[in-house]
Structures are given as C-alpha cells and as structure tokens.
Amino acid sequence: MVESVERQSQAFPEEEREARAATVPRWAITSASLVVALALWEWLGRDINPVFGSYPSAIAVAFWELARSGQLATALAQSLQPFAAGFGLAILIGVPLGLVIGRFRLLEAAFGIYITAGYALPLIALVPLLMLWLGLGFAVKAAVVLLMSIFPICINTWLGVRAVPKSLIDVGKSLVASNATILRRIVLPATLPYIMAGIRLAVGRAVVAMIVAEFFTAISGLGAIIINSANNFDTAKMFVPVIILMVLASLLTWLIGAIERRVAPWQAEIAGRDRE
C-alpha cells in the first residue's frame, strides 16, 4: 500500500507539489529556528566576559564599524578573489580529471592513487612550504584553496562515472558513438548529480583552506581580521568574518543546489524525496 502511494506521487509531480504547499514551508521553519538560536545566543552571551565570548548585537556593532572603515570590503576582496580563482580551477581541472579516470581503466590504475592519497593530504602542514614557493599573496591562497577542493570534486566525479549504468554506455555504443562523444553526451550528464555533490562538499573545505592560508600569511583578507582581532582580545570583531564566512558558505551551497536542480532536474524526480 505504502509503495503504491509513493509511485503515484512520483508519477504526478504537480499533485505532489500541491500537497506539500499545504504544510509549513521549509524556509519558514529554518527562519524560526534561526531567530530562536540568535535570541538564545544574545540572552546567554551578554553574561559572558567579552574576551571569552560575544553576542549578536555586539557583533553587529563591530560589523558596522568594520564596514564603515572600508576594512571589510578590502578584506572581502582580498579573500574572495583567490577563493574564486582556486575554486574555479579546482572545478575546471577536477571534473575532467575525474571523468577520464573513471572512464578509462588505464588512467585509473595510473593516477587514481594520487587522487585518493591527495584527498587525505594534511595540507596545513604544507602551507609554510607553499608560502616559500609562492609568497604571501594571491597565489598561495589560490593554491591552498585549489589543493583543498580539487580532491573531493575529482573523487566524486570519478565515483559518479563508475556508477553510470553500463546499459547507458551500451546505448551510445549501439549508436556507434565515439569514446569522446560517449564521455560528453552520456557519462558527463549522468554524472552531474555526483559532480554537484562533490562541489558542495568542496565548498566547506575551500572556505577552511582560504582562512588557514590567511592565518599563516596573516597579512590580508578575512583570515587576517580574525587572527589580528583574536590577538587583540577583540572577540566581537573576530566573530564578524567568521559569521560572514558561514553565511557565504551557506549561500554558495544553496546556489550550487539551485544550479543542480536546473542542470539535473531528473535526479530530484527519480530520487526518493518522500521524507518525514
């Protein structure tokens, strides 16, 4: 009985959407949860010594001061430019690399090991060395972001390729498609949901990578504001970039989810979305 109901709801997506609209929307629940959490933080945080903790209104004041002095905009630009470059490169290199490693046994045997090992790489230990090579500016930050985010993207793509049903490859072969065409027209679209999941995982790692790089260089960007405020015991100011980064990472994750729904709409319809 349960199974037949599920099947119906998949066959008629419009009906399913209508049924869900009648319940409380997701964003409302998320917003309510956020309001309660912030209120609790404000209430409890005021009793804490400002060196050991902070609270939303104090952070808001610190935010306003940082924004007015222009310090925040400069730091954001200094952080986001290498972030975008490193993350973009990670996608541009990681996806094709994962595709070919997953598709061709020879390449998998030859290069798979580096990808797996690279994923477990204790990158923080290598940052000082990277600084020696690349200096203290843009290049080293972009490199650290690239190295932290390329592996989850590549590994997920690789796994996704291996999960492509053999029968879909057979469709391409039976239509006399070349290997390159099969890769581009069948394997890539079939792997998209995995690729997007990899990019999503990489967002968190990339943000951490950027901050770690800035901690070490301690000259510019949001990471520098964090570490310099912490050294001056200015906890409220320290929280400003931390929260900005959290919001940024959440926005990016949401954006990637939105892109995923656009480029792979079939996935949401096939996968079970019927949750309690």
Added chain:
Amino acid sequence: MGEVRLIEVSKRFALRVGGAAQTVQALDRVSFEVEDGEIVSLIGPSGCGKTTALRIAMGLESATAGRVLVDGVEVKGCGYDRGMVFQQAELLPWLTALENVKFGLEMKGVRGAALEERAMQCLELVGLKDSRHRRPYQLSGGMQQRVGIARALAIDPKVLLMDEPFGALDAQTREGLQGELLDLHRRTRKTVLFVTHDLDEAVLVADRVVVMREGRVEEVLTVPLPRPRDDLATVRGRTEFAETRYRIWRALHALPATAH
C-alpha cells in the same frame, strides 16, 4: 534488404568463483538466420545465451568463434544497419522523448531540419507525438519503451534487434505493444530479431521461433499463423497458436516432438 546470419557462433568467458577460475560456455556453435523482413523470436530460459547471441549480433560483444553476417557483410562492432531496443528502454533521463529520438540521429550525423522532421515522424509512428516534451520519468513504462523503439527506428536500420523489450511491462501494456510491434512491422517491413522468455509472445510476434537451451539452438520452429495478426485476441484462439506454443514448450523442456 536485411538478412542476418549467425554461423557457428560460440562465446566463452572466464568467471571467477570464490578464487577459482571457471570457463563458462555461454554460446556453443549457434547457427540460425533471419530472412529479410522476417520476425524471428529467440526464446529460452534465463542464462541460455539468447541475450548474448543478440548482443553479438549487435556488435556490443564479440564472439569467441564463428561469424555474424548482415546481408553477407561480417559484423565487426556496432553499425547503423542494426538498431537495438533495450530491455528497460534505457532512455537518457536528462533528455525529453523527442531529444532521445534525436540523440540516435545526431550520432548518425543527421543535422538541421531533417533531424527534427525524422525524429517527429518516428515518435508519431509509435503514437507519442503529443508526449514529445516529457522526460522519461514522466512517461509510463510502455511509453518509455515506445520511445526506445522510435529511437532505434529513427536511424533507419535494416534490422531491429530487440532484447526482451516488453519483459518489464505489465501484461496488458505488453499485449498492447506486441500489437503495435506487429503493426509497425507491417508498415516498415523491418527484419526483427526478438529475444523473449515469454512463450505466448514468442509465438504471437514471430514467423519462426529459435528455441535455445544451455547455449545451444535446440530447435527452430515455424509459426503457421497467417499475417496480419494485429488482432491478437483472435490469434490466441486459433488451434495453430496453442499447438505451436505446446511444441515450443516441449522443446524448452527438451522433450521430443510429438506427432500431431
């Protein structure tokens, strides 16, 4: 023209069972032919090698020994002279029905207005013109398989190779599609090699039935039912239907033929 000839086709492959290598003889000197415009069913229990034989005929797998000829030309890999219809339709889920049909044509190098026109024509042939913008998950199993057939027909192959195309469908949908296949065959006169494990289906659609068992051709029977057979309800009531069905059943169970 579209004549398929399997000559002494054998297929062996190695299988690893709990560390020990085992050789499996999937096909053992299989020979039969499908004449131009004929429908031949290939029937047998699962594991008898019927799908392997079909995949070798398509060029998706290679034979260990023997040859497959299509109009006298030896099969070496896939080609546009053969169109494959898969067990589960195997439509590309990110494409609409129309785009799935176009996909095959694009692979063949058809471009521009001819592409659109031919794809629409084939969808119309299977009665899905109005559902052309739906994606596979918005189509029923029967509709998906009709798109699969349209995709194979679009490249205008000489031979249609069908791998248990209706096996995953419910009984009523299956009967509807069997009728549609016969209707399509009457209009296009394509040669069809049709793999199935369903006795009724094997008799209903075919001119001849090749019965396979354990990698060998057990028997080849002619179906003495007249065409057109679009009205399957009447065909089912005929004594020839029941008799042929019973003869195949005996062959499947390796019983000697009885004298009727």
